[in-house]
Amino acid sequence: MSLNTGQPGYSEQQHWQTLPQWQTLQQWWQKQDDRQLSQLHSELQHQLRENGAAVDPWHTSARQLDLLPWLIDDKQWQKLDTGLAQRHRLLNAMLADLYGPQQLLQQGIVPADVIYLNAEFLLPCANLSQPYPWLSLLACDVGRDSNGQFCVYNDVSQVPAGLGHVLEHRLAFNNTTTELNNQIKKTQLAGFFRQLQQLLQQPAADNNQQQLAALLTHQKRDTAYFEHAFLANYLDIALVHGADLMFKNGQLWLKTLSGLQPLHSVLRYLDDNSCDPLELAPASSGCAGLLQSIRHNQLFCANPPGTGLLESGALLPFMAEACQFLLAEPLQLSTVPTLWCGKSEALALLQQQPERYCLQHLTSNQQFLPATLNTDQLSDLWQQIEQQPQAYIAREMLPLSQLSCWSANSGLQQQAGTLRLFSLQDQKSDKPEVLPGALGRTNVNPLWLQSGLREGFNQQFNAKDVWVLAEKAHSSSLLQSAGNRFTLSRQAGLLPSRVADHLFWLGRYNERLNLICRALRAALPLLSGDDPEQGQHDARTLLRFCLQASGATPEPDDDISLLLNPLFSADNPHGLVAILKNLLFNAQSVREYFSEDTWYVLDRLQSAVYNWPAKPDWQHPAVLLRSMDEIILLQTAIYGINNETMSRTHSLRFMDLGQHLERALQTSGLLHSVFCQTTPGASLLEALLRMADTLLTYRRRYHSALHPVPVMDLLLLDDSTPRSVAYQCTILLHQVKKLPPQQFSAGASIQRPGNESQLAGELLALLQQTDPRQLFDGQQQAQPELGQLLLQLQLRLRQLSDSITLSYFSHVDLHNQWQRF
Numbered sequence: 001m002s003l004n005t006g007q008p009g010y011s012e013q014q015h016w017q018t019l020p021q022w023q024t025l026q027q028w029w030q031k032q033d034d035r036q037l038s039q040l041h042s043e044l045q046h047q048l049r050e051n052g053a054a055v056d057p058w059h060t061s062a063r064q065l066d067l068l069p070w071l072i073d074d075k076q077w078q079k080l081d082t083g084l085a086q087r088h089r090l091l092n093a094m095l096a097d098l099y100g101p102q103q104l105l106q107q108g109i110v111p112a113d114v115i116y117l118n119a120e121f122l123l124p125c126a127n128l129s130q131p132y133p134w135l136s137l138l139a140c141d142v143g144r145d146s147n148g149q150f151c152v153y154n155d156v157s158q159v160p161a162g163l164g165h166v167l168e169h170r171l172a173f174n175n176t177t178t179e180l181n182n183q184i185k186k187t188q189l190a191g192f193f194r195q196l197q198q199l200l201q202q203p204a205a206d207n208n209q210q211q212l213a214a215l216l217t218h219q220k221r222d223t224a225y226f227e228h229a230f231l232a233n234y235l236d237i238a239l240v241h242g243a244d245l246m247f248k249n250g251q252l253w254l255k256t257l258s259g260l261q262p263l264h265s266v267l268r269y270l271d272d273n274s275c276d277p278l279e280l281a282p283a284s285s286g287c288a289g290l291l292q293s294i295r296h297n298q299l300f301c302a303n304p305p306g307t308g309l310l311e312s313g314a315l316l317p318f319m320a321e322a323c324q325f326l327l328a329e330p331l332q333l334s335t336v337p338t339l340w341c342g343k344s345e346a347l348a349l350l351q352q353q354p355e356r357y358c359l360q361h362l363t364s365n366q367q368f369l370p371a372t373l374n375t376d377q378l379s380d381l382w383q384q385i386e387q388q389p390q391a392y393i394a395r396e397m398l399p400l401s402q403l404s405c406w407s408a409n410s411g412l413q414q415q416a417g418t419l420r421l422f423s424l425q426d427q428k429s430d431k432p433e434v435l436p437g438a439l440g441r442t443n444v445n446p447l448w449l450q451s452g453l454r455e456g457f458n459q460q461f462n463a464k465d466v467w468v469l470a471e472k473a474h475s476s477s478l479l480q481s482a483g484n485r486f487t488l489s490r491q492a493g494l495l496p497s498r499v500a501d502h503l504f505w506l507g508r509y510n511e512r513l514n515l516i517c518r519a520l521r522a523a524l525p526l527l528s529g530d531d532p533e534q535g536q537h538d539a540r541t542l543l544r545f546c547l548q549a550s551g552a553t554p555e556p557d558d559d560i561s562l563l564l565n566p567l568f569s570a571d572n573p574h575g576l577v578a579i580l581k582n583l584l585f586n587a588q589s590v591r592e593y594f595s596e597d598t599w600y601v602l603d604r605l606q607s608a609v610y611n612w613p614a615k616p617d618w619q620h621p622a623v624l625l626r627s628m629d630e631i632i633l634l635q636t637a638i639y640g641i642n643n644e645t646m647s648r649t650h651s652l653r654f655m656d657l658g659q660h661l662e663r664a665l666q667t668s669g670l671l672h673s674v675f676c677q678t679t680p681g682a683s684l685l686e687a688l689l690r691m692a693d694t695l696l697t698y699r700r701r702y703h704s705a706l707h708p709v710p711v712m713d714l715l716l717l718d719d720s721t722p723r724s725v726a727y728q729c730t731i732l733l734h735q736v737k738k739l740p741p742q743q744f745s746a747g748a749s750i751q752r753p754g755n756e757s758q759l760a761g762e763l764l765a766l767l768q769q770t771d772p773r774q775l776f777d778g779q780q781q782a783q784p785e786l787g788q789l790l791l792q793l794q795l796r797l798r799q800l801s802d803s804i805t806l807s808y809f810s811h812v813d814l815h816n817q818w819q820r821f
Contacts, residue, residue, distance in 0.1 A: 025180070047175055065464075065465065068464065070438075070467065072469065073469050077436070084138075084140060084421050086332050086333065089425070089431075091157070094310075094326065095134040095135055099127065103325075104318075114393075117390065124276075138157055138422070138424075138432070139161070140420070141419070141420050142420075144399070151333075151336055154313070157303055159269050159270070160422060162227075166437055167231065168227075184467065185470050186469055186470055187437070195424060195426070199302065201237070202300075212262065212263050213238070214244075214254065215237055215239050216266050216267065217240070218269070225588075229591050239592060240498075241285065247290070252289060256496055257740050265302070276305065313338065314340075316395065318340075338393055339357070339393065341385055342392075356371075357370065358397055359392055359393070360393050361392055362393065415442040419441075420441065421438045422435040422438070440463060440466045441463060500651070500809065502586040503655040504657060507657065507661075508662040511658070511660075513576065513631070514635045515670075519543075519670070521625060522690050523538075534681060537678075538680070541674060544673060552574040568613065580605070584606060593646065595645040597645070602638065639659070650739070654808075667715065667723065667725050668716075668793045670691075671715060671716060672790040672791070672794075675712065676790065682706045685706045689715075692724075694714055694715065716767070716770075725793065756800060766793060766796070
């Protein structure tokens with residue numbers, strides 16, 4: 001566990017050997033044999049996978065959490081705590097000045113070129129005021145300099161990544177190494193997160209109810225997104241995208257099932273330029289009007305756009321002088337030596353030893369490492385710098401701390417490491433609160449860390465839980481015992497419309513994939529029957545249904561291979577792989593609503609589909625049949641797990657609506673293909689019953705005689721059959737009656753009633769009024785009324801889908817009055 005900085009007189013291990021906690025850790029470690037350590041290491045990684053914040057479900061090469069914690073004693077922590085708190089106050093003051101009166105520029109402390117040539121200085125954010133400190137949340141990458149002293153490499157202010165990882169690592173340790181946790185007392189993290197929660201969830205001015213808070217994230221499905229979901233869930237705030245928000249009547253609103261709800265505060269995890277497509281980058285994924293809401297004090301944003309100026313590193317050369325000017329005190333926590341090339345003496349120093357520095361162009365954010373350039377490249381770089389030296393800064397590359405780490409494969413080893421510290425400041429306290437812990441990172445690329453590239457944060461690295469030693473342990477949970485009165489609640493909270501939309505279509509795509517696989521499983525055995533000609537005819541009917549269900553338009557006389565190959569082609573937008581991608585996209589968009597077991601099954605489902613042959617051998621269908629069996633089993637598991645783990649709230653209800661609506665729609669289409677577009681024989685009728693898992697039910701009722709009328713009754717009109725259209729319509733009517741009955745426009749009490757209940761009632765009435773014997777003639781041929789009924793059902797089901805979309809997923813006004821000129 002020693003920190004070897006390369007200095008002969010500096011030994012971190014000698015310091016640790018004087019601490020009783022270090023001796024306790026050594027004693028505990030010596031009591032564990034290799035098998036026990038390996039088992040503990042595996043359990044620790046399993047805890048991370050269960051939480052899901054640090055793991056991308058579709059990639060197994062996620063980061064590893066080291067079994068050895070990083071210990072920091074009181075004396076060392078005091079230096080970090082006071083130094084980071086001062087740095088937070090200083091950066092707040094610098095942002096407020098540079099986007100306000102600009103005294104630092106007037107006094108010549110910060111050159112004007114450093115600001116106005118900087119791509120991260122956003123003019124729309126000038127004079128952006130809010131009643132809170134400009135910089136509420138700050139992260140700093142800290143290590144050791146060449147003298148063994150703590151030194152800040154980077155300031156992270158736009159997206160303070162890693163805060164969720166710190167929380168997750170501590171929870172994983174608490175659940176895994178209970179004995180070690182009880183022996184070594186450390187300061188807990190809950191107080192910091194409780195203060196962050198209170199900052200975001202301020203009570204409303206007119207009542208004691210908490211106002212709506214959200215964590216604003218991007219739309220990419222990566223490890224950062226899952227960290228954001230984990231953090232939002234822990235803080236009990238909504239996880240939203242820019243598409244979830246709407247600027248209306250001078251305020252930012254969240255689109256929910258119950259209408260537009262005013263948003264009070266946002267914890268921003270989007271880059272500055274991605275926040276507001278109206279005033280910043282037009283192609284961003286944020287919400288137009290976000291800056292305007294902040295200007296009007298309608299929204300508290302932590303941190304507001306404009307803080308990226310700190311991450312550019314442009315202010316690092318002037319930190320010490322700015323601290324003396326703004327705070328009237330010396331800078332306590334040193335900064336990595338940085339040169340501004342606009343000064344001739346700084347440029348000369350850079351040219352003497354360029355390999356010691358990382359250069360950055362402030363306008364383009366392009367970075368250069370002279371140590372990696374050849375002679376010609378270095379010559380070109382000097383020419384660029386000479387043309388505009390004031391647009392370049394150079395950060396010195398410092399040695400990273402060396403830490404003892406443990407790996408299940410290689411045991412104890414030394415790795416380079418650094419700390420990411422976090423601090424928080426609200427409007428009530430003068431001193432920022434520093435998180436009594438940190439994200440320790442080892443096995444990292446020093447160039448990523450010290451050059452300030454934020455893209456490097458999500459590169460693979462090993463993590464260490466950082467323990468700040470204390471005399472006694474404090475509260476370890478965000479939940480506390482409370483003596484005040486409370487009201488029992490079974491409300492699930494607000495459900496954003498985007499989330500409900502994803503869940504609705506997740507149910508639809510999952511059921512669509514399930515029905516197509518069932519049809520394939522029923523069609524393939526027909527190809528190898530006793531009557532090849534009739535078998536191909538019957539199989540062709542089911543395969544055409546598969547293509548129609550996926551959105552394609554097959555030709556009536558297509559060959560079997562022309563029907564099968566498109567379904568299995570990975571490039572076909574109407575193939576099974578495309579349906580699976582849509583399913584996964586919607587699932588990943590609502591990652592936080594599903595259990596780990598659901599993701600395990602989805603991972604298995606993805607592997608099963610991606611392992612299909614590009615051109616299936618339909619003449620030898622055994623392999624395909626096994627694949628169909630596996631996929632159907634996995635999809636059934638998804639239904640079961642979600643019904644066992646998800647609360648009976650609107651989230652499960654919308655997924656259920658999508659599933660039953662899709663089943664009713666596709667079953668109606670299947671019956672139309674089988675009975676109205678062809679004359680089914682016994683083998684096709686049996687395949688149809690097998691596909692719907694109703695063959696045993698049919699035999700119990702009608703024995704072995706296959707007739708179209710009872711088959712139609714069983715699959716269309718019998719509301720006790722789980723796969724019949726009538727059963728789906730019964731569930732749909734039951735579910736739509738439990739949806740929010742009305743929506744309201746922002747700032748007004750205008751009801752927006754939908755007609756979902758009416759449409760679902762009409763669907764059920766159509767079926768209840770139908771006599772199956774009237775749908776076939778004496779020769780058991782389908783009457784025109786059957787086709788009309790099935791088409792009418794499909795029309796009503798599509799109308800129901802559109803009505804749900806307009807009522808709950810779209811928040812446009814019902815009508816707009818034309819203005820007369």
